[in-house]
Amino acid sequence: MLELVLVSTLNGVLYGMLLFLMASGLTLIFSMMGVLNFAHASFYMLGAFFGFQISQLVGFWPGLILAPILAGFIGALIERYGLRNVHRHGHVAELLFTFGLAFVIEEIVQMIWGKLPRDYRIPPSLDFSAFTIFSTNYPAYKMFMLLFAIGIFVALLLVLTRTRVGLIIQASLTHPHMVGMLGHNVPRIFMLVFGLGCALAAVAGVIAGPALVTQSNMAALLGPILFVVVVIGGLGSLSGAFIASLLIGLLQTFAVAVNLSISDIFGVFGIHTNPLPFLSDIWRVTVAQIAPIMPYLLLVLILVFRPTGLMGTRDT
Amino acid sequence: MSERAQTASAQRSSGGLLATAARYGIWVVLAALLLTLPRIFSSSFTFTMLSLMGISIIFALSYNMLLGQTGMLSFGHAVYYGLGGFLVVHAMNTVTKYSLPIPLPLMPLVGGVAGLFFGVVFGSVSTRRGGTAFAMISLGLGELVASSALILRSFFGGEEGITTNRTKLLRIFDWNFGSQIQIYYLIAFWCLVCVIAMYALTRTPFGRMCNAVRENFERAEFVGYNSQLVRFFAFCLSGFFAGIAGGLAAINFEIVNSGYVGAEQSGSVLLAAYIGGIGFFGGPIIGAILVTWLQVMLSDITEVWQLYFGLLFVGMVMFAPFGISGLLMMHAPLWRARVLWRLVPAYLLALAAGLVMLTGASLVIEMAYHLSTKAADGPMMSFMRVAFSVHSLLPWLMAAVLLIGGYFFFRSSWPYVEGAWHDALMKARERGSAV
Numbered sequence: 001m002l003e004l005v006l007v008s009t010l011n012g013v014l015y016g017m018l019l020f021l022m023a024s025g026l027t028l029i030f031s032m033m034g035v036l037n038f039a040h041a042s043f044y045m046l047g048a049f050f051g052f053q054i055s056q057l058v059g060f061w062p063g064l065i066l067a068p069i070l071a072g073f074i075g076a077l078i079e080r081y082g083l084r085n086v087h088r089h090g091h092v093a094e095l096l097f098t099f100g101l102a103f104v105i106e107e108i109v110q111m112i113w114g115k116l117p118r119d120y121r122i123p124p125s126l127d128f129s130a131f132t133i134f135s136t137n138y139p140a141y142k143m144f145m146l147l148f149a150i151g152i153f154v155a156l157l158l159v160l161t162r163t164r165v166g167l168i169i170q171a172s173l174t175h176p177h178m179v180g181m182l183g184h185n186v187p188r189i190f191m192l193v194f195g196l197g198c199a200l201a202a203v204a205g206v207i208a209g210p211a212l213v214t215q216s217n218m219a220a221l222l223g224p225i226l227f228v229v230v231v232i233g234g235l236g237s238l239s240g241a242f243i244a245s246l247l248i249g250l251l252q253t254f255a256v257a258v259n260l261s262i263s264d265i266f267g268v269f270g271i272h273t274n275p276l277p278f279l280s281d282i283w284r285v286t287v288a289q290i291a292p293i294m295p296y297l298l299l300v301l302i303l304v305f306r307p308t309g310l311m312g313t314r315d316t
Numbered sequence: 317m318s319e320r321a322q323t324a325s326a327q328r329s330s331g332g333l334l335a336t337a338a339r340y341g342i343w344v345v346l347a348a349l350l351l352t353l354p355r356i357f358s359s360s361f362t363f364t365m366l367s368l369m370g371i372s373i374i375f376a377l378s379y380n381m382l383l384g385q386t387g388m389l390s391f392g393h394a395v396y397y398g399l400g401g402f403l404v405v406h407a408m409n410t411v412t413k414y415s416l417p418i419p420l421p422l423m424p425l426v427g428g429v430a431g432l433f434f435g436v437v438f439g440s441v442s443t444r445r446g447g448t449a450f451a452m453i454s455l456g457l458g459e460l461v462a463s464s465a466l467i468l469r470s471f472f473g474g475e476e477g478i479t480t481n482r483t484k485l486l487r488i489f490d491w492n493f494g495s496q497i498q499i500y501y502l503i504a505f506w507c508l509v510c511v512i513a514m515y516a517l518t519r520t521p522f523g524r525m526c527n528a529v530r531e532n533f534e535r536a537e538f539v540g541y542n543s544q545l546v547r548f549f550a551f552c553l554s555g556f557f558a559g560i561a562g563g564l565a566a567i568n569f570e571i572v573n574s575g576y577v578g579a580e581q582s583g584s585v586l587l588a589a590y591i592g593g594i595g596f597f598g599g600p601i602i603g604a605i606l607v608t609w610l611q612v613m614l615s616d617i618t619e620v621w622q623l624y625f626g627l628l629f630v631g632m633v634m635f636a637p638f639g640i641s642g643l644l645m646m647h648a649p650l651w652r653a654r655v656l657w658r659l660v661p662a663y664l665l666a667l668a669a670g671l672v673m674l675t676g677a678s679l680v681i682e683m684a685y686h687l688s689t690k691a692a693d694g695p696m697m698s699f700m701r702v703a704f705s706v707h708s709l710l711p712w713l714m715a716a717v718l719l720i721g722g723y724f725f726f727r728s729s730w731p732y733v734e735g736a737w738h739d740a741l742m743k744a745r746e747r748g749s750a751v
């Protein structure tokens with residue numbers, strides 16, 4: 001039991017940190033431009049595929065640096081030549097633009113790399129088990145993912161709060177006009193932040209690609225969960241996104257390990273009934289089976305009790 | 317004085333008669349069109365296509381009740397469509413099992429009620445917020461239902477779905493609805509009813525309240541309307557019509573599976589409504605017809621049709637945010653002033669440039685697709701019936717020339733289009749019929 005709890009906590013925190021790598025970029029972009037980048041998960045996918053392609057040519061480590069730069073560059077170009085033009089048509093048009101973009105990116109990835117999973121390998125230098133908890137060998141690569149994600153998180157925090165660039169970014173979140181008056185090029189800051197957010201998502205893709213599956217549907221699988229994270233955390237709140245990422249990471253990891261159903265719980269109290277045929281699924285389905293829909297259930301619960309999200313203040 | 321008043325009232329009544337004819341005439345014409353269409357195109361392929369279009373029209377219009385009328389961007393509208401479909405299939409199977417005296421034409425109502433019910437349930441949670449938050453919540457709810465469809469097997473039938481037989485229900489007028497033409501008439505009937513009902517809704521005070529909430533929900537609240545309640549009612553009603561569309565789809569295909577409630581379905585209705593134009597009532601109708609036609613036709617021509625489709629959508633969002641109907645309506649004042657023909661030369665020039673650019677772009681896409689996905693078939697491919705090898709440099713060079721040349725050609729033709737617009741508008745103003 002203790003072993004299960006320890007391993008699940010590690011995995012949950014890892015998954016949560018990966019989610020936060022993406023959610024942080026998404027939140028930054030949202031609070032700055034007021035647009036939720038629907039294609040954000042697509043940049044995660046692009047990161048994974050770029051990383052895969054680069055690792056085929058020169059190895060994993062150059063990919064870890066080059067793939068996010070490439071994805072961030074593409075993101076900045078898209079902001080400059082696409083999103084900025086759509087901006088005058090309003091937020092709905094911006095959201096629809098990124099929606100279409102996600103669609104196009106998925107098709108292009110499918111066109112280039114096909115629909116089947118690609119063999120994106122863990123680098124050999126990390127292919128060993130880091131330590132053993134009771135009887136479980138914990139792979140070093142996962143440990144590396146966790147530390148790397150935490151490292152990026154700390155670096156981001158330091159850049160945002162301790163450097164001049166970070167202060168300008170923070171200022172343009174709340175007072176874009178004033179920052180413009182002070183002589184900073186606000187549209188360029190927007191472009192850089194958009195690119196940075198996309199690069200962060202791509203970093204998550206590069207390090208998650210070898211551990212999870214690198215496939216053309218990975219954006220469609222992760223995207224909705226990512227948006228659930230930012231809604232639960234409260235749109236535009238970085239700390240909310242952090243809490244929600246960890247919460248969902250832990251929730252999903254622990255749910256997979258629990259093999260209980262409603263009928264089991266009733267069975268503990270000695271109640272054995274056979275409900276209506278339509279309800280029998282709900283009766284017998286185990287917690288592990290509903291793990292994929294846990295985030296959405298949590299979303300509904302949060303919305304019922306706290307419509308603005310955990311740390312959210314603004315009502316857009 | 318009284319004489320003048322009399323003539324005025326006489327004028328008004330004759331104008332009233334004309335207005336009445338214009339107001340209701342269009343529906344009579346539409347009904348006549350729906351009745352005669354199968355006589356003009358009498359292949360079973362067209363019946364299938366027309367049936368799909370009818371379903372798609374109802375679905376797209378119900379979607380536009382949210383996006384176009386109330387300003388709510390939903391990424392999970394297929395939930396109500398799909399659940400309507402599932403309930404209809406279950407209802408049909410139950411009716412057949414117990415031989416209840418309920419004919420098939422009433423079955424879409426079951427879908428509508430199911431859509432309404434789930435609209436009430438999910439709407440009470442999701443319509444608390446508008447804007448971006450609503451969009452994300454609708455996405456989450458859509459995923460919730462889509463994932464549940466694979467978990468709750470006895471209701472959703474798992475991967476393979478649930479089948480039904482539409483011919484086993486109570487017969488009226490000896491119609492067993494086995495043939496596609498009978499299904500077409502059923503769909504056409506419901507399509508007409510729903511279109512009229514949804515149009516009528518936009519003319520009610522409620523429809524106007526929806527528009528007010530779309531434009532500025534804070535002001536609408538200051539006037540005294542509860543914007544949350546308006547959103548909620550619009551959401552429920554839109555769920556009702558989506559359910560009818562889903563029910564018709566279930567009857568048409570005689571099978572429902574988890575794909576009905578999935579994100580792909582939600583995305584395609586959004587695309588259809590937006591490409592047609594969300595600013596006008598008729599826009600989603602145009603979009604639904606076009607998108608259904610494209611889906612059937614393009615998928616025959618090219619395997620990467622979804623990419624073209626996505627690019628079309630992104631292009632629409634960037635350059636024509638009011639969709640096809642918006643583009644058409646832009647020309648209405650010119651048409652009334654009879655100066656539209658002045659635009660024709662400039663448009664032809666721009667069209668030629670656009671076609672050159674498009675050919676180049678699609679050549680690049682097709683060659684890249686061939687090179688990456690069909691490497692096993694060898695380097696030979698054909699484009700517009702011209703065979704060539706993707707390994708040689710010439711076709712790539714051609715494509716680049718066409719694409720880049722077309723782009724600059726288009727750019728340089730644009731001032732002519734703008735100039736022609738300006739001239740035509742000036743002429744229209746001279747004649748006093750444009751604003």
